[in-house]
Amino acid sequence: MSGVHTPPGLAAPIHPILRRAVLTGLAFGAGAVHLTVVGVVLMLHQRWIVVGTLSLGEATLLAIAAGAGAMAAANAGTAAGARIMLGLLAGAVAAAPLAALAVLIDLVSLRAIFIALSPDLLAMLTLGLGPATGIALLIAGGAGAGLLGAALQQSPRAVIRAVLPGATAVVVAGVFQELIQLMLQQYEGVVNDVRAFLYSWEGLNPAGAITIFAVTALLGEAVGLRRRRRPAHAPPRDPRRARMMRAGIALLVLAVLPAFAGSYIGQVLMLVGLYILMGMGLNLEIGLAGLLDLGFVAFFAVGAYTTALLTTESAHALLHLSYWLAMPVAVLLSILVGVLFGLPVLGVRGDYLAVATLGLGEIVRVIVQSDFAAPLLGGAQGILEIPKPRIGPYVLGSPVALFYVTLAAAGVAAFVAWRLENSRLGRAWMALRDDEDVAQALGINLIQCKLLAYGLGAAFAGLAGSIFATMLTSVYPSSFQLLISINVLALIIVGGMGSLPGVVLGAVALIGLPELLREFGEYRYLFYGAVLIVMMRLRPEGLWPSDVRQRELHARDETLALDAGSDPLPVQPR
Amino acid sequence: MARMGAVDVALWGMRIGVVLVVVVGTIGTLIKGRYTAAQWFDFVMFGLTIGSIYAQIALGYTMVYGVLRLINFAHGDIVMTGAFAGYFVAAPLDRSGFLQNHPVPGMVAILVVAIATSTTIALLTERIAYRPFRRVVGLAPLICAIGVSFFLEQTFRGAFGSAVKSYPSPEWQRASFNVIGFNVPGIDVLVIGLALLFMLVLYLVVQRTRMGKAMRAVAEDGEAAALMGIDVNKVVVFTFTLGGVMAGIAGVFYAFVYKQVYFFMGFTPGIKAFGAAVLGGIGSIPGAMLGGFFLGLVESVGPSLFLDGIGIPAPYQLRDLIAFTLLIMVLIFRPQGILGERMAKKRA
Structure with missing residues (x-):
């Protein structure tokens, strides 16, 4: 966890920043422990995103660490490189409470009280590698995810525009594989061939995941580029009409x-x-x-x-x-x-x-x-x-x-x-x-x-x-x-x-x-x-x-900022 | 008033209906004479027992409402957390026979763990969920509190399972005394006695200590209190601590009386205790105690006294109906409660 190098000139102000990263990590870590203790993580672990590689439960924990990393990086007022290291720190700290939990499960059986803390859970958290290696890997995984989260948060919009839709598409394609496969199976020919390439009988292939990620990322990029290429003097699209269109398509x-x-x-x-x-x-x-x-x-x-x-x-x-x-x-x-x-x-x-x-x-x-x-x-x-x-x-x-x-x-x-x-x-x-x-x-x-x-x-x-x-x-x-x-x-x-x-x-x-x-x-x-x-x-x-509500709430924020006491709302002022 | 003609008629109809049911039912039951004096005594005793628990829960509502003007919707679930924590101490103690042989240290251990848990969770909910809404008006804080309530329930369901766990019931709890021919269960005496003791302590804390004085000042007028140099945050934390302690005790007692714990157990007593707090006059500590006892009595005696007389089968099934009717009647007809004139002016 001492992987953060303190730049010499920043010795004085870095301390609160570090503290902040650690606190961010701990908050996310507490969330991860909560999800684990109530049994959500193990339940999600039953579903693959990519068969044999990544389960939804693992992805959730990684996403939490990545979130900690991104948040730590967003908060800090330092150089970009240092921010990414802060992300790494926050990710590792976020994994630490889970690691402590894994040690605890390994030492004492808590199942009589906490029904979710089962050997299965320990196996999942430590990847079945035994406590020592597994826990080191857990923290390393947290740090890695934190690093990635921070890096993504710091990267240019073009990258984000590609990565986020790509990752979302992989998750959706993996998690709902059963439904998607059923739907695609109804058709002969190319559609079914594509299905057979992307999916195995159990779920999404690694190759399929990479393909889906790449295609969606490219699509996201293309859409983003096309938007940007629109001439600057063109009238801005009416957001209401755009939303109506989206609603209509969804319906x-x-x-x-x-x-x-x-x-x-x-x-x-x-x-x-x-x-x-x-x-x-x-x-x-x-x-x-x-x-x-x-x-x-x-x-x-x-x-x-x-x-x-x-x-x-x-x-x-x-x-x-x-x-x-x-x-x-x-x-x-x-x-x-x-x-x-x-x-x-x-x-x-x-x-x-x-x-x-x-x-x-x-x-x-x-x-x-x-x-x-x-x-x-x-x-x-x-x-x-x-x-x-x-x-x-x-x-x-x-x-x-x-x-x-x-x-x-x-x-x-x-x-x-x-x-x-x-x-x-x-x-x-x-x-x-x-x-x-x-x-x-x-x-x-x-x-x-x-x-x-x-x-x-x-x-x-x-x-x-x-x-x-x-x-x-x-x-x-x-x-x-x-x-x-x-x-x-x-x-x-x-x-x-x-x-x-x-x-x-x-x-x-x-x-x-x-x-x-x-x-x-x-x-x-x-x-x-x-x-x-x-x-x-x-x-x-x-x-x-x-529309009305949004305008009201935003106007209300302003009045609240000016004077909290004089807000004319029906329920008790305070 | 004249404008509200039709509505007034409806409201009066409601009042008359309830009064009719109560009067006709009572007369009918007394004429039938189906219950013996000993049975009535049992109803009253149980009503007082459960009422003392409601009173303790109601204190948590009333203090938080007094200080923050917030219905801590999750307070019933704080009670549940105390009951659960107590269970995980009580069950092994009971299995090893310790609770049977050493009732006093056993009960102390159960209560301490329960209080520690419920207070910690009460403070966490305050810090994480309620504090950001300190200056927010409208429905947002209440909706957030509903969210907290569900979050706590489901957290406990996930962590400890959804099955109903039966609370240990050592033999000394089943002992009973004979007082002038009536059978008095020992557990009832214990629960009522300890509840009264704890509530007396709480009352003294609020009335006699510096922090209690600060709390009353914030309840009276938060802004003025802040201007006088009172740290409102500290007062709020103090209030939630007191509420959490009372909830922990109430949770253990409730579980001992009903002999079970499960994740949803706090919800109904929570809502009822809120009714008791309003009945006594929200913001008023003696009012919450009175309201709790009254609600417990009505709920326990009511089904047999009011409903049996008008020929309703299995009236005990409608116990919650009586409690909720009382709750609604109070909210509609006397939102200021019995002892809460001060707060009523603020609400209007």
Whole structure:
């Protein structure tokens, strides 16, 4: 770790810089240890990126060390060479806690307490080479990754533009090899030949990885060059139009993909679609009207149970409607419940509202689960035998068919949400979000406005619940946990509060990706928790913010910098 | 007020509905006379026990809210971390028979480890997750706190597994006394007694020490306190320490009473204890204690007293329903709580 040479002239100021690099390394190292102890690393280690060479778990640890290196290099105010050495230091320091953990596992068995600290993990960390060599290699690997990270951070943009897309493409091609291979196998000739060259039966070949890296890197370079070659006096492209184009292409891909990619992708995308629906609903409440609703899952449950009761072939049936009749009833009932839900909490604001709605949501769950409501709602056993929807003689039984139902519903809902956003009501919601008192003073009917937010938000969730019920052909109370509310909250936070494309982006990133990485399983909630913290800290406007919101947040930063006390926001000043 | 006609009617309907259920249910239950005096005594005893635990958790909420105006959504999970840490001491001690033969040093060891863990984690969350939001307004701090809550739960799930672990229950805990014909479980006496003791200590710390005085000053007016030379950061750290200590104790007791630990165990008592804090008047320390005991009693006695009388089957399943109804009623009708007039003015 003493690999950093102190340049003679810089002896005095280098000390804090070194300290900073070490601290950066330690922070990243702590993160790596956390991921290891909770078992994420070993879980990711089960999946190859490049068969026999690099697993996703190893790549994650290397990426952490590289991140430490890049950050240490970015922070320092020294010469470029010294910065890269700082990166090396930070990378090595980031690996040190893991090395200590490996020593610990080697000395004592902690498995009785920490279930993830298994011999397998030790073997992974030390590359199966035994403790001494393995741990030396671990630190060397950290240092190397830190060095690379720092070097990349210091290198010209042209290099970054090539390396990052290249690396991303390799990771995607390697991690999703199963899906990509399945998709490519459907075609004869050149496509399949390319597949056979890139992939072995188990996954990506080293040769394939190099090819993909090189091709993507060249592509990235070419795109970058073409952009730069545009004449300087040409009018700058409208960023909004560019974003719309990208959104349009993404949607088109989403819409067409399942038809080609088979039922597994169809199922995943259908789930994504349901969350998009719910996300749009909660977005009306939180994003536009500023009402943080943690009981949102209740509306989803109402939609699902209504559909179940109206269509089921089991003894719980109230009526035997066709799905297409039951769905609007479910939506209407959700609206009604939304309004009833909103009524008592009309006067509750800010963080108290969050807890009150959470309580309401829990009440709904407790009632649904209880024996008290069991004669009607089936209790813990739930309601079974919900038929799939049919159009004429066709039963929409396959996930792909149901995906298109979801897509159509989401399309209609998106149109409604988009029109609402720019309507008089949408403006009133935004005024309400920004300052309830001022909004009221301006003549906005708070009661009507809030109840409409709850009711319309609930309509979206009810629609999602209705489709969910027929997708599973059964409903259980355990499907309507608070977790669902948190999932939806996380996805609109990630996408950007108040932003429709943000909802789609958030749903794809938070619901779709973990679903494709099946072993990710329950770890996704760990990831959601982290995402909420990190997003709130680094990018509260989300990844794809609405224009209004972004302007507001940036203006707010300025006012905050000027005077934190005088910010006119509804929740407690402080 | 006249403008709020329809809504007022609905709110009044809600109040009357709840009161009706309580009154009709109570009368019905008493007429049926299905429960003996001993059973009622058991309900009350259990209510006080669980209430003393809620009171300790509620203290953490109320102090943090007083100082930072932040709902520490993850506080219930801090309780969980204490319970887990205690478990990993209690289980081997129980297996070796030490806990059975030496209850006092055994319990001290469990509590010390639990308190150390929960306090460390409380301070870490404050430093990493909450401090950057010190001057941020709006929903961001609360959303961050929700994130912290999930992060802690899932970290523990990943590190220690998702299975429910059964907490040791040495024989002396199952001992009971006979007081004027009623059966008093020893564990209840222990939990309530220690909880009262710890809360008294906490109250004295807040009322009598210099740091406690600083804390009260920051709760009153943070900016003025800072201008008077009080180090607000120190006060915040002190507050989270006190909350963490109380959470650790509460976690161990909660686990001893319910005899199990799992990663999600802190969530529901956390939310309920927040309700207790609001009920007592958020920011008020005696209020949190009162609110905790009240909530525990209502939750324990309520299902049998209110719900059995109106003919609801298996009313104990609806215990959480009563707790959450109380929570919502308080948030809607009396957000300033019983003892919290001061804070109410700030909220309005």
